[in-house]
Amino acid sequence: xxxxxxxxxxxxxxxxxxxxQAAPDPGPTPWDAPLLAECxxxxxxxxxxxxxxxGFVPPPFCxxxxxxGFLAFWAKYSSITFQFTSSGCFGTPMxxxxxxxxxxxxxSGQGGxxxxxxxxxxxxxxxxxxxxxxxxxxxxxQVYYIMIDGWAGDCCDYQIDIIDFTPFPPSxxxxxxxxxxxxxxxxxxxxxxTVQFPMGSPIIENTCDNQFFYCPGIVDTCxxxxxxxxxxxxPGAIIVSQNPISITVIWGNxxxxxxxxxxxxxxxxxxxxxxxxxxxxxxxxxxxxxCPGDEYEFNGMLFSAPGSYVIDLQDGTPPxxxxxxxxxxxxxxxxxxxxxxxxxxxxASPDGDLCDPGVYxxxxxxxxxxxxxxxLTLLQDSLACLIAPPDTLSPGANIQLSYSLTAGDAANVQxxxxxxGIDPQQAQSATPEVDAPGWYYLTVTxxxxxxxxxxxxxxxxxxxxxxxxxxxxxxxxxxxxxxLFCAANLSPYCSTTAGYTxxxxxxxxxxxxxxMRIQPCESEVAFEAFVxxxxxxxxxxxxxxxxxxxxxxxxxAVGPAVALNNGAIETLVFNGLSPGAFYTLAIEGLTxxxxxxxxxxxxxxxxxxxxxxVNELLVDGYIDGPTIVCPFIPVDYTLIPPVCExxxxxxxxxxxxxxxxxxxxxxxxxxxxxxxxxxxVWTIPGTAQFLSDSVGSMITVWFxxxxxxxxxxxxVPVAEDTIWxxxxxxVLCGGVVVEDQCPxxxxxxxxxxxxxxxxxxxxxxxGECFDFCGEVYCGPGIYSCWDSCTLLIQPAFENPPLELFLxxxxxxxxxxxxxxxxxxxxxxxxxxxxxxxxxxSLVHLQLEVIPLETVYHGLVQLCEGECYAxxxxxxxxxxxxxxxxxxxxxxxxxxxxxxxxxxxxxDLGTQFxxxGECFEFNGQLFCEEGPYQVPVxxxxxxxxxxxxxxxxxxxxxxxxxxxx
Numbered sequence: 001x002x003x004x005x006x007x008x009x010x011x012x013x014x015x016x017x018x019x020x021q022a023a024p025d026p027g028p029t030p031w032d033a034p035l036l037a038e039c040x041x042x043x044x045x046x047x048x049x050x051x052x053x054x055g056f057v058p059p060p061f062c063x064x065x066x067x068x069g070f071l072a073f074w075a076k077y078s079s080i081t082f083q084f085t086s087s088g089c090f091g092t093p094m095x096x097x098x099x100x101x102x103x104x105x106x107x108s109g110q111g112g113x114x115x116x117x118x119x120x121x122x123x124x125x126x127x128x129x130x131x132x133x134x135x136x137x138x139x140x141x142q143v144y145y146i147m148i149d150g151w152a153g154d155c156c157d158y159q160i161d162i163i164d165f166t167p168f169p170p171s172x173x174x175x176x177x178x179x180x181x182x183x184x185x186x187x188x189x190x191x192x193x194t195v196q197f198p199m200g201s202p203i204i205e206n207t208c209d210n211q212f213f214y215c216p217g218i219v220d221t222c223x224x225x226x227x228x229x230x231x232x233x234x235p236g237a238i239i240v241s242q243n244p245i246s247i248t249v250i251w252g253n254x255x256x257x258x259x260x261x262x263x264x265x266x267x268x269x270x271x272x273x274x275x276x277x278x279x280x281x282x283x284x285x286x287x288x289x290x291c292p293g294d295e296y297e298f299n300g301m302l303f304s305a306p307g308s309y310v311i312d313l314q315d316g317t318p319p320x321x322x323x324x325x326x327x328x329x330x331x332x333x334x335x336x337x338x339x340x341x342x343x344x345x346x347x348a349s350p351d352g353d354l355c356d357p358g359v360y361x362x363x364x365x366x367x368x369x370x371x372x373x374x375x376l377t378l379l380q381d382s383l384a385c386l387i388a389p390p391d392t393l394s395p396g397a398n399i400q401l402s403y404s405l406t407a408g409d410a411a412n413v414q415x416x417x418x419x420x421g422i423d424p425q426q427a428q429s430a431t432p433e434v435d436a437p438g439w440y441y442l443t444v445t446x447x448x449x450x451x452x453x454x455x456x457x458x459x460x461x462x463x464x465x466x467x468x469x470x471x472x473x474x475x476x477x478x479x480x481x482x483x484l485f486c487a488a489n490l491s492p493y494c495s496t497t498a499g500y501t502x503x504x505x506x507x508x509x510x511x512x513x514x515x516m517r518i519q520p521c522e523s524e525v526a527f528e529a530f531v532x533x534x535x536x537x538x539x540x541x542x543x544x545x546x547x548x549x550x551x552x553x554x555x556x557a558v559g560p561a562v563a564l565n566n567g568a569i570e571t572l573v574f575n576g577l578s579p580g581a582f583y584t585l586a587i588e589g590l591t592x593x594x595x596x597x598x599x600x601x602x603x604x605x606x607x608x609x610x611x612x613x614v615n616e617l618l619v620d621g622y623i624d625g626p627t628i629v630c631p632f633i634p635v636d637y638t639l640i641p642p643v644c645e646x647x648x649x650x651x652x653x654x655x656x657x658x659x660x661x662x663x664x665x666x667x668x669x670x671x672x673x674x675x676x677x678x679x680x681v682w683t684i685p686g687t688a689q690f691l692s693d694s695v696g697s698m699i700t701v702w703f704x705x706x707x708x709x710x711x712x713x714x715x716v717p718v719a720e721d722t723i724w725x726x727x728x729x730x731v732l733c734g735g736v737v738v739e740d741q742c743p744x745x746x747x748x749x750x751x752x753x754x755x756x757x758x759x760x761x762x763x764x765x766x767g768e769c770f771d772f773c774g775e776v777y778c779g780p781g782i783y784s785c786w787d788s789c790t791l792l793i794q795p796a797f798e799n800p801p802l803e804l805f806l807x808x809x810x811x812x813x814x815x816x817x818x819x820x821x822x823x824x825x826x827x828x829x830x831x832x833x834x835x836x837x838x839x840x841s842l843v844h845l846q847l848e849v850i851p852l853e854t855v856y857h858g859l860v861q862l863c864e865g866e867c868y869a870x871x872x873x874x875x876x877x878x879x880x881x882x883x884x885x886x887x888x889x890x891x892x893x894x895x896x897x898x899x900x901x902x903x904x905x906x907d908l909g910t911q912f913x914x915x916g917e918c919f920e921f922n923g924q925l926f927c928e929e930g931p932y933q934v935p936v937x938x939x940x941x942x943x944x945x946x947x948x949x950x951x952x953x954x955x956x957x958x959x960x961x962x963x964x
Contacts, residue, residue: 026069028055029858030105030116030145033070041073042162048098048150049091052861052901052940058147062122063099066153067941071146071160075138081164082146084123085130089156091939096151098158099124102135103145119144124151132163140168155939177272179258184277186320187253194246195260195272224270230261234276241888251278279319287326291370292761293780293797296327304800304837305329332782332795334373334756335364340381340449347378354378356686359705363782373782373793375756377707381449382406383413387442387457398433399459403442414445421459434459470495475514475587477501479555482515482584485605490527492600497540497589505555508543511592517547518583518605524575525604531597534566538593544574547582558583563590571602615740619643623713623748630789631703631754634691638698639680639713644742678715685709687752706791708751715744754789761795765839770796802841811890812852823847853887856895863942864903870896901940908948919950926950 025046027033036044051069086097102120120133135144150156181193226244233239236252247258255278262270288296295302303309305327313321339347346353350362357380364374384406391399401417417427418441421434434440444453472489476482477500485493500512518525531540541563546556562572577583589595625637682694687705692698701711762770769778772794773785780798784791810816815824819831829845860868860875867876871885871894881896911919918927922936929952935943 025050026071026148028069028861030056030070030072030103033072033145035072035074035143038073038076038162041071041160044071044160045157046148047155047157047937048148049155049937049939050941052863052942056858058101058103058116058118060116060118060122061101061147063124063149063151065149067155068147068149071148072143073146075140075142075144076168077165078138078140078168079134079136079166080138080162081132081134083130083132083161083163084148084158085161086156086158089150089154091150091153091155097129097154098148098156099151100131100133100146100148102133103147104139104142105145116145134164153939177270179260179272179274181258181274181276182318183275184255184279184318185251186279186318187251187281189318189320190240190248190250191276192246192248193258193274193276224262224264226262228263232257232259232261234258251276253280254278282319282321284313284321284323285326286323287328289328289330289368291368292329292332292763292795293799295800296325298323298325303327329761330366330368330370332370332372332758332761332793333366334375334758334793335366336375336377336756338377338379340379340446340451342381342449342451343384343453345451347376349376357707357709358685358687359707361784371782373784375706379449379707380709381446381451383444383446383449383451383453385415385442385444385453385455387440387455390440390457390459392459398435400431400433401440401457401459402431403444403455405444412447414447416443416445417441418443419459475516477514479503479505479515479584479586482517484517484519484582487601487605490599490601490605492528492598494596494598495587496533496594496596497587498535498594500588502592503586503588508557510586510588511590512594513586513588516585518585519580520577520583520604521579521606522604523577523579524573525577526574526602527572528569528600528602529562529564529572529597530569530600531564531595532567534589534593534595536589536591536593537566538590538595539563539565539568540593540595540597541588541590542572543586543588545584545586547584555584566593566595577604614647615644615742616647617642617644617741617743621743621746623711623746625711625748625750627749628751628753629703629708631706631752631791632786633788634700634702636698636700637682637711637713637748639746641678641680641697641715642743679718681714681716683712683714685711685750688750703750703752706752706754708749710747710749713746754786754791756791756793758793758795761797763799763837764796765799765837766801768839799837799839801839802837804841804843806843806845807848808845809848809850809889811850816847818845819843825849850890852890852893854893854895857897859897859899861899861901861940863901863940868896868898870894901942903942904938904944906944906946908946910949910951913950913952915952915955917952919948921946921948 024034024036028051048067048069051067053067054065055068056070057065057068082102084098084100089097099122101118101122103116104119106117119138120135123131123133138144146160148158177195177197179193180196182189182191185191229242229244231239231242231247233247233249234252234254234256236254237256238250238252240248240250242248247260249258255276257273257275259271259273261272264270290296290305292305295304297303298311301311303325306329307327309323309325309327311323311325313323341347341355341357346355349360351360354360354376357378360376360378362374362376363371366372386404386406388402388404390401403415405413415428415430417429417432419434422432422440426432440457440459442455442457445451446453471493473483475495495514497512497514500514503510503513529540529542534540541561543561544558546558548554548556558574558576562570564570574583587597587599619642621642622640623637624640626635629635679695680697682690682696682699684690684694684699684701685703685708687707687709688701688703688711690699690701692700764770764778764780767778769776771777772783773787773792775783775785777783777796780796783794783796786792808816808818810824815822818829819833823829823845826847826849829847831843831845833841833843857870862868862876862878867874869875871883873883875881875896875898878898878900881898883894883896885892885894908921913919913927913929918925920926921934924934926932929950931949932947934946934948936946938944
């Protein structure tokens with residue numbers, strides 16, 4: 001139950017009288033005093049004994065009070081003088097008359113009388129002579145009270161006359177009353193309308209007793225009773241509450257007049273109206289979205305999603321509007337991104353650098369600011385570019401450059417050539433033409449991955465005597481790695497000093513030296529050297545060093561260095577050599593010049609005696625297994641190995657060096673060790689896991705992400721065998737050349753098929769958990785798991801706890817039934833329930849008990865047979881009554897004390913009358929026979945009854961027959 005407080009005015013009507021009405025008796029208290037118009041007050045007559053005893057006793061009085069009464073009047077004048085005349089007093093031995101004083105009511109608070117304040121002198125009785133009282137400093141239109149009392153309880157007739165007055169200063173005619181309240185209003189709006197009495201209007205208002213009267217123009221007739229209003233409102237409007245001066249209504253769809261009609265004492269009425277315009281209610285529909293778990297704020301209020309709300313938007317200016325607000329959650333859509341890993345690079349993610357291809361799951365913010373799953377797919381860019389070996393360049397001619405891609409799509413690349421002989425118009429050509437020697441640079445950009453790749457090449461001027469350039473391998477840039485060359489490698493040998501770095505020796509400093517080793521067969525060796533294409537035109541220098549232990553740690557110069565200018569051809573002869581010993585030849589550019597050179601063996605070195613071992617492929621191998629898989633589904637892959645066969649061949653040498661010959665008993669043999677037993681070692685992508693051993697002919701794996709990759713099987717040797725070579729004598733100069741044509745690496749590309757399904761968000765209550773894919777989760781977040789080939793994404797958010805505060809009031813003695821319980825005492829009560837979200841809610845009820853107000857009406861004295869009417873009831877017997885009077889917010893308890901004043905019955909017996917005579921009693925004549933009961937007002941104002949019987953005697957007849 002919910003109580004609402006409304007302002008209520010408890011009205012106790014005064015009695016109003018017009019010319020045609022009889023003068024009323026005084027009231028026992030000021031609030032019971034009759035309000036007399038001037039026509040009734042001037043010449044008013046009554047007797048003090050109409051009041052049975054002392055009534056309300058005002059403290060500021062000059063004498064004692066026995067049977068006082070009160071009359072009320074409103075002030076038409078600023079001062080007024082009354083004359084009081086008494087007569088026929090009895091009741092005391094002296095019979096001295098009446099006493100009187102005039103008062104105004106002073107209030108200490110709304111609804112209660114505190115005291116009476118005198119506005120005139122006090123007259124405390126006399127010898128029956130007239131006396132006057134002057135009430136001064138009166139307020140315009142205010143109510144004042146005349147108290148009249150019999151001196152020492154005398155019962156006196158008295159008369160009141162107005163003998164003098166002082167008018168108020170002239171003032172403009174008072175404005176008529178009017179009604180205030182809102183207009184226009186909105187359909188469905190609750191509004192209050194109040195009657196206003198403008199300043200200067202003659203309004204009689206006693207806020208102490210909540211009694212209201214209105215006197216238009218201060219006249220003596222047609223007093224308007226404000227206690228009996230009749231309110232009317234247009235059709236469709238609902239009256240919520242009303243009192244004599246205000247009304248509260250809820251408006252429908254139709255406007256019109258709000259009117260109040262007050263009756264007056266002349267049978268007419270005072271009618272006041274206000275025209276009210278009703279505007280239709282504006283309905284606004286709005287749909288907003290928030291992230292799961294968030295709330296929407298509007299006008300300082302928070303609204304949860306999902307939900308629908310109705311909000312009254314009142315800004316004080318009609319028409320009002322109603323907002324139908326729907327709060328929804330943004331859909332959580334996974335964000336899928338694809339990025340590329342360039343060779344040797346990593347991807348910077350929120351969790352750190354990612355260097356392997358695969359599918360990764362993160363949490364990101366979408367365009368709405370909500371947390372969503374971010375599915376990142378990293379792809380490996382395996383593009384590489386390689387410049388084809390360029391042709392040599394002849395002066396005045398052009399050559400064409402070209403390139404190839406080791407992987408990737410040529411349609412998705414951009415190329416850029418740079419170099420001294422590149423025409424800018426051909427810088428992006430696939431096959432540009434160049435007309436100058438030097439370094440050339442190629443940059444290839446993958447337009448899909450934005451990865452960059454480069455390669456370089458050198459263009460040389462041609463030399464007709466040169467074979468393959470730098471064949472079989474380049475000279476070393478350092479002494480320690482110098483290769484051993486035989487005669488077959490120097491017939492001729494072409495190279496350049498470009499790109500080689502400086503060397504510092506114990507005896508010499510080389511700017512850009514390059515190195516090779518020789519093992520002469522004779523004491524003297526000779527070479528033909530040709531120097532050309534020098535960048536600085538300085539030339540080259542050739543130096544030979546003895547390397548006693550073959551490590552380069554103890555070099556000794558053999559003869560002086562030989563310098564050749566650019567374009568020079570000269571024979572280099574080095575003698576005094578030890579056959580079979582190791583020597584090192586250094587070639588450097590003078591002052592760091594970069595030149596090409598050609599070196600041709602003339603004599604002194606052994607020919608090439610390399611042994612060639614060839615492993616030839618007969619049947620190729622492959623990996624057997626599926627190329628399309630689902631995540632987390634085990635699959636098997638098996639290597640079907642290749643079939644290969646070894647063959648051995650060699651060239652006989654002719655250099656008679658004993659320690660280079662390997663000869664033995666038949667079958668003559670030389671031992672070379674080659675692998676013959678192998679294991680299969682598997683490599684899988686980072687997005688896959690082994691479910692078996694990673695070594696063997698078959699593996700079991702599954703993919704743990706949505707990106708596939710390449711599975712590789714490598715054949716790795718685990719044991720070695722001896723290969724027997726038939727022949728009588730072999731010389732090792734160059735070494736053993738192994739051509740293993742049997743493939744060792746096998747690959748299979750695997751793609752992962754999957755789909756993504758986002759499940760509806762789950763709202764969690766505080767402390768609640770849920771099961772997802774066999775796991776228990778107890779907090780908000782975005783969770784995922786695999787179901788066969790489907791990635792399930794489950795968002796979860798936490799519903800906020802709901803706490804409500806309610807305020808209720810009950811009257812003293814009443815109880816509130818709420819939530820199945822009864823509450824009678826004030827306090828705060830708490831209830832735990834379930835809100836619309838399915839979560840626990842906490843409701844607080846604050847209960848306030850309003851005490852009942854007790855109003856004491858004082859002592860009410862009644863004569864026998866009389867009754868006292870109050871609140872629609874009559875009280876006829878003496879006693880103390882407790883009456884409950886309806887009021888807002890709670891009823892009031894009114895205490896009435898009823899006392900019955902005594903009445904006497906006196907039997908005067910039989911009274912005999914002669915014919916034609918009458919019996920006089922109490923100022924009346926009784927002439928007819930019969931019983932009589934005559935009421936006589938006693939000193940308490942009640943009737944005493946006198947009973948007697950009149951008997952008319954018959955006439956007496958004398959002897960003369962005469963009638964007397």
